[in-house]
Amino acid sequence: xxxxxxxxxxxxxxxxxxxxxxxxIVLLVVLLVHSFVAKPFYIPSESMMPAMxxxxxxxxxxxxxxxxxxxxxxxxxxxxxxAIVPGGDPGRWTVTLPPMEGxxxxxxxxxxxxxxxxxxxxxxxxxxxxxxxPGETIELVDxxxxxxxxxVAREVVDNARIPVDPNSPCGRSRxxxxxxxxxxxxxxxxxxxxxxxxxxxxxETLPNGVSYDTVDxxxxxxxxxxxxxxxDDHVFLMGDNRDRSSDSRVSLEERGLGGAVxxxxxxxxxxxxxxxxxxxTAWNPAxxxxxxxxxxxxxxxRGSTGATGDE
Numbered sequence: 001x002x003x004x005x006x007x008x009x010x011x012x013x014x015x016x017x018x019x020x021x022x023x024x025i026v027l028l029v030v031l032l033v034h035s036f037v038a039k040p041f042y043i044p045s046e047s048m049m050p051a052m053x054x055x056x057x058x059x060x061x062x063x064x065x066x067x068x069x070x071x072x073x074x075x076x077x078x079x080x081x082x083a084i085v086p087g088g089d090p091g092r093w094t095v096t097l098p099p100m101e102g103x104x105x106x107x108x109x110x111x112x113x114x115x116x117x118x119x120x121x122x123x124x125x126x127x128x129x130x131x132x133x134p135g136e137t138i139e140l141v142d143x144x145x146x147x148x149x150x151x152v153a154r155e156v157v158d159n160a161r162i163p164v165d166p167n168s169p170c171g172r173s174r175x176x177x178x179x180x181x182x183x184x185x186x187x188x189x190x191x192x193x194x195x196x197x198x199x200x201x202x203x204e205t206l207p208n209g210v211s212y213d214t215v216d217x218x219x220x221x222x223x224x225x226x227x228x229x230x231x232d233d234h235v236f237l238m239g240d241n242r243d244r245s246s247d248s249r250v251s252l253e254e255r256g257l258g259g260a261v262x263x264x265x266x267x268x269x270x271x272x273x274x275x276x277x278x279x280x281t282a283w284n285p286a287x288x289x290x291x292x293x294x295x296x297x298x299x300x301x302r303g304s305t306g307a308t309g310d311e
């Protein structure tokens with residue numbers, strides 16, 4: 001009579017432990033890279049149009065400005081659970097350390113850089129552009145940025161035409177109801193039968209030669225601001241969609257940045273777009289490929305420049 005093979009409990013336990021150790025090592029490596037080298041980032045709003053659209057996925061480098069209390073990646077199980085449900089917020093997967101002054105291996109962001117910033121006293125990431133540096137006086141007069149009394153160069157260029165989709169509804173809700181008439185009035189029909197959001201563009205060129213496009217929808221309360229002298233180790237940040245951006249011009253109570261931001265609240269520099277989704281993705285895998293926006297992958301987010309360094 002053949003004997004039955006005995007179940008090796010010890011061997012099974014060792015195999016399970018080996019798998020746990022392997023997964024733990026992989027997780028630690030991912031968290032280290034995520035914390036100190038680079039991390040993915042999701043664009044949740046239209047505040048950086050036209051350079052970035054809601055639904056863009058980016059790579060953010062963590063090391064250009066050194067490291068601070070916002071650098072380490074600490075998983076937030078509650079945030080992850082909320083993000084994976086339909087309609088959840090995919091941008092809040094982590095928590096930050098308690099606020100601490102200073103940076104390790106710190107360096108100052110350059111004017112024109114697009115950065116990830118944690119507003120003082122908050123636990124969320126914004127994405128904005130560096131406009132003003134320490135010691136400078138920033139003022140906005142009728143939408144024109146003034147740096148130490150000198151206006152930033154502005155040039156009206158052709159409108160940007162952004163395809164209307166669920167992630168870029170051009171001032172309409174997902175149900176089609178208007179929520180922003182200034183944007184709804186910009187909707188145009190294209191020759192291809194699609195609807196496009198035609199956005200008025202003003203190209204700015206900063207004193208160091210970095211150029212980028214801004215959206216100018218007309219009068220906005222943030223078009224006049226300051227003057228404000230930027231403290232040491234602070235930067236003044238603004239969104240490219242000037243009339244729809246909660247940035248350094250807007251108080252913390254109104255979900256802005258509350259003025260110039262300490263450099264230790266800067267979490268990294270946006271480098272390039274990896275891919276972009278139009279908001280039509282559903283649980284059905286057949287919809288996944290069709291939801292990718294064409295032509296946005298691997299787009300650099302470093303401003304074009306005709307100069308090196310700052311002034």
